[in-house]
Amino acid sequence: DGGITQSPKYLFRKEGQNVTLSCEQNLNHDAMYWYRQDPGQGLRLIYYSQIVNDFQKGDIAEGYSVSREKKESFPLTVTSAQKNPTAFYLCASSIGQIQETQYFGPGTRLLVL
Amino acid sequence: GENVEQHPSTLSVQEGDSAVIKCTYSDSASNYFPWYKQELGKRPQLIIDIRSNVGEKKDQRIAVTLNKTAKHFSLHITETQPEDSAVYFCAASKNNAGNMLTFGGGTRLMVKP
Numbered sequence: 237d238g239g240i241t242q243s244p245k246y247l248f249r250k251e252g253q254n255v256t257l258s259c260e261q262n263l264n265h266d267a268m269y270w271y272r273q274d275p276g277q278g279l280r281l282i283y284y285s286q287i288v289n290d291f292q293k294g295d296i297a298e299g300y301s302v303s304r305e306k307k308e309s310f311p312l313t314v315t316s317a318q319k320n321p322t323a324f325y326l327c328a329s330s331i332g333q334i335q336e337t338q339y340f341g342p343g344t345r346l347l348v349l
Numbered sequence: 350g351e352n353v354e355q356h357p358s359t360l361s362v363q364e365g366d367s368a369v370i371k372c373t374y375s376d377s378a379s380n381y382f383p384w385y386k387q388e389l390g391k392r393p394q395l396i397i398d399i400r401s402n403v404g405e406k407k408d409q410r411i412a413v414t415l416n417k418t419a420k421h422f423s424l425h426i427t428e429t430q431p432e433d434s435a436v437y438f439c440a441a442s443k444n445n446a447g448n449m450l451t452f453g454g455g456t457r458l459m460v461k462p
Contacts, residue, residue, distance in 0.1 A: 279450075326393070
């Protein structure tokens with residue numbers, strides 16, 4: 237799992253501001269995912285991408301956007317439309333599409349000023 | 350969609366005792382059930398998984414059992430050690446959902462020395 241990096245470790249957002257969280261992997265994985273983790277709760281899927289230039293909404297996509305222009309990168313933008321963005325954001329990747337181990341990055345903690 | 354319930358939310362055991370965490374799922378088409386461990390401040394990591402064609406799988410002190418009829422699966426940790434202290438998440442997925450995982454809410458396991 238050391239092949240997945242996320243930056244920054246901490247991110248502060250002001251009211252009405254869009255912020256972008258970075259996720260990079262050098263594992264040559266096709267699939268990538270974004271999860272949101274709130275205190276005491278499980279992981280909820282925001283967006284996922286099974287291949288370059290393609291992505292699908294997860295359970296809680298509202299207020300978020302993604303792009304997948306390169307296999308190694310899957311950035312997540314938290315837009316001003318996301319009214320409760322404070323959470324721990326985890327990126328993950330897996331080899332392909334079918335029920336394989338997901339490897340997680342170290343996470344980004346987003347806080348609202 | 351799939352719904353995964355996990356119990357208990359917290360579990361405290363004495364070192365050397367066994368710990369059992371249970372999950373139920375709603376979609377009978379789900380056929381892949383991984384368990385992730387997240388130590389404090391670290392990323393989730395896969396510890397064991399089971400597919401619906403088997404009823405039990407063991408890996409040293411960890412085992413997972415699956416009851417497809419009742420739609421529940423459990424994680425069993427024997428001879429617990431302080432380093433087993435962490436949050437454990439169960440998850441479920443099905444073939445036609447790619448590698449999308451639905452996670453349970455997590456169980457915080459505390460092993461007292």
